[in-house]
Amino acid sequence: MVTKDTVNCIKQTYGTLQLSEGSAGFDIQQAWLIKQYIPSKAFGVIYGASGSYKSFAVLDMCCCLAANKTWNTQKVEGCAVVFIAAEGAVGIKRRIRAWEIAHKTNVNNLFVLDKSLSPSEPEERIKLVNAIFELEKQHSIKIGLIVFDTLSRCFIGDENTARDMGHFILGCETLIKTTTATVLCIHHSGKDQSKGCRGSSKLFADADFVFQLQRPAGTSLSVSLVNHKQKDDEPAKTLGMIFEKVTLGIYCDEGQPVSSLVRIDQALTDSPDNIPENTIVKVLSTIFDGSCNRSELRNAFFPKTTGNISARERTQFSRILKKALESGQITIKQISTKASDSDQISLVH
Template sequence: MTEIIRAQLPRGPNGEKDPNDFARSGNVHILNDAIAEQAKAAGPAPPRFHLLTPDELASRPAAQYRIKRVLPAEGIAVIYGPPKSGKTFIVLDAAAAITEGREWFGYRTRPCPIVYVGLEGEGGLSQRWQAYRLVKGDAGKDRLKFVTAQLSLLLADDITDLANAIKAARADAGIVVIDTLNAASPGADENSSVDMGRIIAAAKRLQATLGGLVLLVHHAGKELSRGLRGHSSLSGAVDAILEVSRDNNDNREWAVTRAKDGPESEPRPFRLDVVEIGTDEDGDPITSCIVEPVEHKSGEVARHRKPPGGNQKIALEAIGEALKASSEYGKSGAPDFRPCVRYDAAVDAAADRLPVEKKRTRERARLAVQGLVSAGHLSYQDDWVWLP
């Protein structure tokens, strides 16, 4: 590796001022001697890599949070869900709670500035904030800013301009919400590893420039059990993933489905309450919604909760299909009407679907099946598996 030395050029005996002067006068040796003397006085350059002892590593501070066990203070996170699931309402509610420093769904928060880049409908975002402020107040409004101008993560100038605007407002080192990833990457193919790589690199550049957390709002894929829409590199590049879901009975919930420095969470149910915020020019009411947590009834969580992990969801779907195709019923204590499959067949079915490296599919599939059994999503006895 080439070593760079910064040296003060000496004045030569014949008035030489730069290397070209020394070369023309034949006094290059004077220049070389001066540089060598300064390099000796400067001493060796510090090592580029510092090797930590186990004690030094253990003494490093723990990862900080914005919402404890939900959102880290630094890095990249994604919140996603299908259309009409309520993900934007959840994001806005969480953002407001953080700016106020109040608990959110029972989790502690640490206040910080938040910049919400809303790219899918300025009018709708305005109405959502009006509804929130009307019902829950705006105690943290000084920490909350909105951007509604169009933005492309694929344009370096857009990232630079956004970062400069955030720094000028002294809102860096907080959270930047990009709603949505699709709207912020016009023309990109989300299924392409190249385009998704560019999107990820842009989000990381924004985070490195500002510090804090970049939170991407994204859509679910057509098959909800497969998680995030688009190339799988996105899920591997982020520090936390939150899923928002809604069933056919209008039951909504969110859950942490991936956290690099913490556990996944149980689903947290919520509802959207309609709020009237005014009337339009025809005298008709203008409405929006706010998020309200919903308490589970006793015993309901154990019976109806979804598998928290992305791999578990995929595994349960695959095993469910294997059970439908099975001709074995009522094995090892299962009800007579319950189809059953062997444990290894359940692992094989899950392994065929999991989006992980081929050499790790059986290991991950086995962990997913074990997790499903432990959580009560599958019954297992004497090498047979069935749905409870």
């Protein structure tokens, strides 16, 4: 089977240019870091409003790649990762440690830079490339992903102008060509979240893949990951991810335990068969302290910032609820003969 890595085999050199003829290469398959979600050797963006767990979600992907561990049942191409923690490394390190504790796995191939670095500046870009080559040589590894957290902290100029955004994107594309790694930027939503990520529309236009993290009000530990663009493949399924607190075994100066958030092992998709039986227990215990009404629980499973859930999602939720009730995991106190949003749902202790 032809892959992207063998694309040059179908090209011929004419003068100083390489050209392919006709449909040669139509059967080239997309290569992935995370199957159906993060492509290899690509430029992408994951964005969301402040507090939408952007770094937590991206670090979850990074840790799975570095540890060569399946991400949400999706196959990964294990690789080392460089994470540009332009907003501070202490919090990032604690999130990585929480992931290690939750998964009982050490993350050894995730390297964190604790300062901003702009890919649009040649001198800074060269420093990063040289560091990557040195890492690969010393540790006998391959850096497959470079993360900028956040784009704005690593950006020089006005992100609202196509010219400055173009310089940034060109710098990222140069990194991809030089290192053969995917570049992923964590970014913010605009004032109107329905209009996409902040800044020039050139960012969305030039990206190979774009995801949005949506966190609704009232569901403090749940978000949905929505794929708005997947240039060379079908859009990935929307995932509803639920996070839980993990204590790190250290204490603050006031003697209180320090904790961080970790995604529950499997995210929720639009297929009832993909949802583990104990998920409803985790949602009730983690987010709602054991009890909530039907509406609150449904919104935790299908988090949305605007609009209503679909008929298919309502059916899926009913199946999940019925399964948990029949297995004796929950009780439902209905306020009338018909199911109501105000019905109280509680864990059986």
